[in-house]
Amino acid sequence: MNDSTSTIETALNEPSASIGRVPRPVKQGPSLIERARQRQALLLVAPTLAVLVAIAGWPLVRTLWFSLTDARLSDLANTRFVGFANYWGRHGVLRDHAWWRSVGNTTEFAVVSVVLETLLGLGVALLLNHPSRARSLLRAAVLVPWAIPTVVSARMWAWMLNDQFGVLNNLMLSAGIIHQALAFTADPKLTFPTIIMVDVWKTTPFMALLILAALQVVPGDCYEAARVDGVPRRRVFLFITMPLIWPAVMVAMIFRTLDALRVFDLIYVMSSNSHLTQSMSVYVREQMIDFQQVGHGSAAAILLVLIIALITGVWVALNRNRMEAK
Numbered sequence: 135m136n137d138s139t140s141t142i143e144t145a146l147n148e149p150s151a152s153i154g155r156v157p158r159p160v161k162q163g164p165s166l167i168e169r170a171r172q173r174q175a176l177l178l179v180a181p182t183l184a185v186l187v188a189i190a191g192w193p194l195v196r197t198l199w200f201s202l203t204d205a206r207l208s209d210l211a212n213t214r215f216v217g218f219a220n221y222w223g224r225h226g227v228l229r230d231h232a233w234w235r236s237v238g239n240t241t242e243f244a245v246v247s248v249v250l251e252t253l254l255g256l257g258v259a260l261l262l263n264h265p266s267r268a269r270s271l272l273r274a275a276v277l278v279p280w281a282i283p284t285v286v287s288a289r290m291w292a293w294m295l296n297d298q299f300g301v302l303n304n305l306m307l308s309a310g311i312i313h314q315a316l317a318f319t320a321d322p323k324l325t326f327p328t329i330i331m332v333d334v335w336k337t338t339p340f341m342a343l344l345i346l347a348a349l350q351v352v353p354g355d356c357y358e359a360a361r362v363d364g365v366p367r368r369r370v371f372l373f374i375t376m377p378l379i380w381p382a383v384m385v386a387m388i389f390r391t392l393d394a395l396r397v398f399d400l401i402y403v404m405s406s407n408s409h410l411t412q413s414m415s416v417y418v419r420e421q422m423i424d425f426q427q428v429g430h431g432s433a434a435a436i437l438l439v440l441i442i443a444l445i446t447g448v449w450v451a452l453n454r455n456r457m458e459a460k
Contacts, residue, residue, distance in 0.1 A: 194439070200432035207426035220433035227434045232409060236417040237441075243330060243401075243413065244394035250334045252387055255341025262342065263349045273346075280339040288403035291332045292319050322410050329404050329411060333397070341386050348382030349375070384453050388446065395442050414438045 201220050203213040222228045262273055279287065294302050295318035303315040318328040352375065360370045398415035405411040407420065418438065421431030 259345035
């Protein structure tokens with residue numbers, strides 16, 4: 135009797151597993167059908183991945199190997215392994231002031247150009263999204279700067295901005311805006327802002343196109359409900375439009391940032407390889423071609439790849455955390 139009583143009291147005193155506890159949902163793995171589809175998808179993309187690895191992987195491995203040697207362009211057959219001397223040795227890339235200046239130039243170029251192109255692209259996309267009879271014509275006209283090859287547009291702007299025969303200098307002199315021709319591509323104070331201006335002119339249509347595609351898939355019911363409730367346009371833009379198109383804006387900014395970090399042709403054509411405006415890609419080209427230091431240039435190229443990979447990884451992780459938080 136005592137044993138049964140104590141057993142009952144113990145059972146009453148102990149918390150029940152079914153009271154006050156919510157059982158954890160059992161996480162189910164992919165079904166057999168889903169696994170079969172995943173295997174089939176992997177088989178379908180395997181040839182493309184193999185070609186991509188062969189095309190991109192081999193040059194990257196070769197560049198990595200050259201970065202660990204004292205290879206010179208004039209005699210690539212005779213190279214000597216030097217380890218990481220090209221990175222942080224006495225004359226390594228990380229101890230070269232020209233490299234850090236190119237890193238600063240590239241960072242400034244990427245930050246300023248991406249911010250301006252995103253803001254201007256958003257404005258252009260909002261204008262093109264409004265119904266208009268000439269909307270198709272305007273969209274085609276906006277894309278013209280982006281369709282022009284970068285080298286062509288860079289040389290075209292360099293001619294127009296020339297301080298001796300440039301048409302823009304002549305127009306500003308005739309209008310009395312300036313009293314002396316400005317050397318936009320020769321003056322150290324004007325060259326870098328001029329390069330950024332040309333890049334913004336060329337790439338803003340790309341940003342506008344991506345943002346416009348996102349605007350066109352925003353449900354019209356959201357705007358209709360806001361109009362019925364009397365919500366001001368500013369609040370509609372901030373709390374309806376922007377949250378819905380923000381993922382597309384983020385993707386556009388990631389693509390544009392990656393492109394800006396490896397900028398080469400625009401700066402090389404417009405500034406005549408000036409050290410004051412040198413980007414990381416121009417620095418790599420100078421070391422490999424002009425100085426024929428393939429090992430040193432390869433080390434700089436590997437550092438550029440690592441910087442781009444790091445920024446991309448951080449940006450993707452932040453965006454993923456933001457989406458999971460929602």
